[in-house]
Amino acid sequence: MNIRRVDFAGSGVSDYIEKVRLLNAGETKRYYIITYGCQMNVHDSEHLAGLLLQMGYISCDNKEDADFILFNTCCVRENAELRVYGNVGALRELKERHPGLKIAICGCMMQQQAVVESIKKRFEFVDIIFGSHNAQALPGLLYRALTENGRCMEAHDDEYSIMEGAPIKRDSSFSAWITVMYGCNNFCSYCIVPYVRGRERSRRSADILTEAKQLAGQGCKEITLLGQNVNSYGKDCGEISFAELLRRLNDIDGIERIGFMTSHPKDCSDELISAIADCKKVSRQLHLPVQSGSDRILKLMNRRYTHDDYLHLADKIKTAVPDIALSTDIIVGFPTETEEDFMQTVQLYNQVRFASAFMFAYSRRAGTPAADMKEQVPQEVKKDRLSRLIELQTRCTTEFHKRYIGNVYPVLAESVSKRSSRVISGRTHCGRMVSFEADSSVIGKIVNVKITQLKANTLYGVLVQP
Ligand code: 5AD
Ligand code: SF4
16 A cells, blocks of 8 residues: 655645634634544544644633634444534534634544535534544635635545644643554444544554654653554554564653553464563553454454454463453444344353453444344344443453452552542553542652552552652
């Protein structure tokens, strides 16, 4: 595949940034971004915020104060889509009261032409639409929306380019997302992602390492590598393997924790497992979506592994990295799923005892093979299976958490509790959330916490001296 690698500085985007800046000169303009979906989208929104900041906008905490509202959308499941329709619709009145307000919708939903047409028809007050490959089009589109009133500006599909050096406004100073690859080639039969995010394309390892070193220089302690299937990093362009990338990142001074998501079990190689075991900075939480425990359903899903393959892999990982916390994604109610298929998922659950899981009812996505399968599972059946699985997961998580009580763990202090300014939340190296008493000066630091109790699946602890 021919990837076009573009440097932000030479891309011409800066010209539009300057034009919008001049238009806004002398006035404080405010933006409000609403992000739906996965960490990729959260990170994309950090880039969009970076562009807006350069154009002279500052962020604000509620829509009523904003001059520019941006929805960064997700289309993986129907309920995320319905929320976008509901929330955009609710802006009609605000736009009438504040005609200078500009509204934009971007992200995965906007990669589907039928959805774009429906948005334009239902919400004629939307000013800007662009797809998930086109963040850098925002300055040009915003300039045109501000100067050519009354038409919806659109940009779609620059699928095979990777832009380096784009502005960014990161949400945290001590924990950062780094995209290592875009897109997905797997075409799991339920999933819309390969259609909206395009084919796999990796960033150059040199660019990733430079970004990580810069972050370390700015005091960042934790990086999380992002991609739909990070295990196949580099295969599209002859780069080093993902395992080797982890080893090189592990050598960077200042970076103390390295996470990554998401991994496909079929690509979770021995080389990767050894790298996780060897690299002490690599997170002891591994997210390894299994999706189903039934071989028949896994085949229909096009996952390319079996129940036993997964068990074997989970055992291998637990043996090589004994303190690992395995987490997963599960879909219940995939077309044709019987009670027997579901019980195989329950069985797999009982065999692996996941530390945590994201559990979903199958959502029909137009354009994917599973959407056309005749035997769709009724909504009530999906709901019933989902609640049974959630119950099982809650029990597994409790059992998993009990082992932490009485021990001391390094915890990265992340935020102050909403309930009390003296209560801090942080995460252990295996991704467990812990609450403990301390003042806010610990935020961004790794501190030692002794776990003392477990309440409603939240771990509580006390700060101890190093
Ligand atoms: N319905 C329900 N869940 C889905 N996922 C992806 N597509 C669908 C769908 N059509 C889930 C998978 C994936 C996670 C990000 O979202 O479990 O791992
Ligand atoms: Fe979707 Fe499968 Fe790709 Fe994950 S690996 S993004 S579930 S197609």
